Amino acid sequence: AQSVTQLGSHVSVSEGALVxxxxxxxxxxxPYLFWYVQYPxxxxxxxxxxxxxxxxxxxINGFEAEFKKSETSFHLTKPSAHMSDAAEYFCAxxxxxxxxxxxxxxxxxxxxxP
Amino acid sequence: GAGVSxxxxxxxxxxxxxxxxxxxxxxxxxALYWYRQSLGQGPEFLIYFQxxxxxxxxxxxxxxxxxVRPEGSVSTxxxxxxxxGDSAVYLCASSxxxxxxxxxxxxGPGTRLTVL
Numbered sequence: 410a411q412s413v414t415q416l417g418s419h420v421s422v423s424e425g426a427l428v429x430x431x432x433x434x435x436x437x438x439x440p441y442l443f444w445y446v447q448y449p450x451x452x453x454x455x456x457x458x459x460x461x462x463x464x465x466x467x468x469i470n471g472f473e474a475e476f477k478k479s480e481t482s483f484h485l486t487k488p489s490a491h492m493s494d495a496a497e498y499f500c501a502x503x504x505x506x507x508x509x510x511x512x513x514x515x516x517x518x519x520x521x522x523p
Numbered sequence: 524g525a526g527v528s529x530x531x532x533x534x535x536x537x538x539x540x541x542x543x544x545x546x547x548x549x550x551x552x553x554a555l556y557w558y559r560q561s562l563g564q565g566p567e568f569l570i571y572f573q574x575x576x577x578x579x580x581x582x583x584x585x586x587x588x589x590x591v592r593p594e595g596s597v598s599t600x601x602x603x604x605x606x607x608g609d610s611a612v613y614l615c616a617s618s619x620x621x622x623x624x625x626x627x628x629x630x631g632p633g634t635r636l637t638v639l
Contacts, residue, residue, distance in 0.1 A: 418563075451632055452526075452614065452633060453566070453630040454630070499565050509554075509628060511556075511566075511568065511628065513565030515564055515565050
């Protein structure tokens with residue numbers, strides 16, 4: 410079975426400050442890991458994904474995440490928050506196999522304070 | 524169209540009624556997924572189609588839920604005898620064939636279902 414835990418349902422940062430959204434996963438086999446962003450009344454959009462290879466993954470809008478197997482973590486970071494980053498962020502995991510059955514975390518709402 | 528579309532965007536129904544939710548995937552995407560997102564939760568997998576067939580329906584909560592994709596493109600999620608607990612946002616996603624692990628799923632905006 411696979412699962413993800415997102416620490417903190419709400420995170421507030423000041424504009425220009427570091428963004429850190431935490432995600433820990435559980436998987437019995439090597440996982441594929443994803444971060445999605447959801448803006449109000451919009452569909453989920455893929456920010457970045459880790460499949461194999463380099464453990465530091467860069468995504469869109471200046472976000473990046475590092476896969477740390479020893480810590481079973483895949484935290485999302487951005488050096489400097491922008492007002493447009495305010496949204497809900499979901500960490501997700503799928504396992505190797507014939508297709509992508511994705512398990513999502515419960516989400517973290519990011520508030521950016523001017 | 525350019526992206527995944529879902530209709531209606533909002534659906535309000537009464538307990539016990541039947542509803543149909545439609546998903547139009549991105550042209551050329553043979554893999555199609557349905558998810559349900561309850562308030563304060565992440566999306567929860569319901570069913571996966573590869574072409575016309577449901578390859579994995581293990582996420583459907585009970586036999587009141589059914590989905591079809593007769594021509595391998597548009598899909599309809601059908602809910603019979605709706606209950607208040609069915610209220611949620613129903614999301615559809617599609618991806619390229621082969622739907623290998625790691626292939627991006629493109630999500631539609633969802634249908635918000637409210638059962639009174």
